[in-house]
Amino acid sequence: MQLYYAPGTISVAVAIALEEAGLDYDAVKLNFASGEQTKPAYAQINPKGRVPALAVEGGILTETGALLDFVAAKAPQAGLVPEDPVxxxxxxxxMYYLASTMHVNHAHKLRGPRWASKESSFRDMAAKVPETMTASCDYIEHNGLRGPLVLGDRISLADCYLYVVCGWLEGDGVDASAFPKILAFREAMAARASVQAVKAAGML
Known part of the structure; x- marks a missing residue:
């Protein structure tokens, strides 16, 4: 497998899951600063011009949630998805809250052209990010963590996803000290071998 990623982006959640699952993969780094994700070569891999993308035997897979589910299905012994349906x-x-709301809040800081055309609109969206990301943190603090991890004391796909998102907080103007459960979650995840491996590889 080949994982196309950019450092610090949500694509690293897939790398953490792959490490948790004990699956072999090659990490292919894209240079967002030079716009490599928008070039024709990468468009052949992911025409959306985004990461992650995962090259597998059956072709190219995209979208973080889909890739995380794929990893869990490839390595059921890792237990990254609970057997209990609830x-x-x-x-x-x-995971869906992160994808539909919190990640979108974050994207308004630098990705204003996705939603508007005027420079003044971009500035307004960016100015709103500390407020919306703080509100998302409040939701996660009180509703998203059932213990040190999302499901209590067992690792799941959601933890891989949430850890990367929680790495953006300070850069988004959030006072992370106001959210002790999130801070404890970040500490717990940082101690895991999977996270240490992606950090050692320069992915985070």
């Missing part, structure tokens, strides 16, 4: 739904509840 707990599995709770895990995905957090």
């Amino acid at each position: 707990m599995a739904a709770r895990m995905r509840e957090v």
Whole structure:
């Protein structure tokens, strides 16, 4: 497998999951600063011009949630998706919130052209990011963590996803000290071998 990623982006969640699952993969780094993700070569891999993308035997897979589910299915012994359907739904509840709301809040800081055309609109969207990301942190703090991890004391796909998102907080103007559960979650995840491996590889 080949994982196309950019450092610090949500694509690293897939790398963490691959490490947790014990699956072999090659990491292919894209240079976002030079716009490599927009070039024709990468368009052949992911025409959306985004990361992650995962090259597997059956072709190219995209979208973080889909890739995380693929990893869990490839390595069921890792237990990254609970067998209990209610707990599995709770895990995905957090994942879908991250995808549909919190990541979008973050994207308004630098990706204004996705939603508007005027420079003044970009500035207004960026100015709103500390408020919306703080509101998302409040939701995660009180509703998204059932213990040190999303599902309590067991690792799941949602933790891989949430850890990367929580690495953006300070850069988005969030006072992370106001969210002790999130801080404890970041500490717990940082101690895991999977996270240490991606950090050692320069992915985070």
